[in-house]
Amino acid sequence: MEIIKNTLQALFFFTVFLPQLFSISILSDNPLLKSKDCLEASRAIGWEVHSLSIPSFPNAYNPSIVAWEGEFLLFFRYDEKRDHLLNSKKFEALTYIGVARLNKDLKKIGAVKILNLMSSYAEDPRAILWKGKVGIFYNDLTFGESSQRRMKVAVLDPKTLKIDAIYPLPSAKKGTEKNWTPLIFEENGDELGFVYSFDDLSIYKMDFFDDEVTVRSLGNNRLKNFPLEWARRYGLLRGGAPAFFAEQRYWAFFHSMHKVKTPVNADKFLKEYYYLPGLVTFVVSPSIKMLEISSYPILFEGAFDTPKTRCFEKNVIYPSGCVYDPESREVILTVGENDSGIKILKTKLDRLKSSLKKV
16 A cells, blocks of 8 residues: 555656646746845845865865864865866866864864875765764765766764765665765754755665664655745755754755756857755654745855856855854854855854745
């Protein structure tokens, strides 16, 4: 009976829901810059904005952050431009994950280093503090392949900044896996897991056994309360910064992507892309359910102003790291901007709450 139920749900999703979603075009060429309500809602959040450059690693981006002993550890992606072939596929860069220490004022202190992940193709770290260690979720090329990416988690010692172990993560469903959203199940102590997809809010728990990790599904929320209005305007919900727990719910910054209708370059027929951040809240127990979502994409003063060094058709604000302090109720969000720079945003949880609406 369960198999029949799941089959009918999937059939309904693909025959009724998806055509309804994709038959409706994006409502505006550029909802960010044309919507007064969007800009006013973002101003009400009151972000304090810090730009961070790392001279030894120019144009580092997609940062993730954890708080540790009165300081912060900031992880980032660094692309070393180098044209080369790997299994007959052309690559324009080698990609690495680095780490920098920041003081309480978010200023860089000490040396910056590249993590030894035994790969020159590691991308997009998502860092979360777990049992006194740092878990770094990232994607990497599958061994021997140049077209498939799989998720891994590296366990790092925050004192020495050395990698203790690297675990490939199962539960892959696509040729390229990325954007899984880490979380710690605060209701169950300190168990580690992740949101695989926000489309159906599918959530997995992780278990570590010696030299391997297993995952098991906790279920999903398929079709029950999907944020259709957001998806119509800004695109489907994709992963982002690690989730945090506050006020008996999980808070997770995600991103959406859509193309505008007007070509950037009429001769090349290029379409301009926007990668837009938002925030959702959800619960896992007694059942998985999305509660709230941003009324509009999250913006801030100076958004999109990092000069582009690659992917010139993309306008990107990409949420990739988050720290929440329950005592001060302060939220620190790290974002990659235009695939070329790092910005660190600070605000209070109550201000973020005011920007949400029920799903």
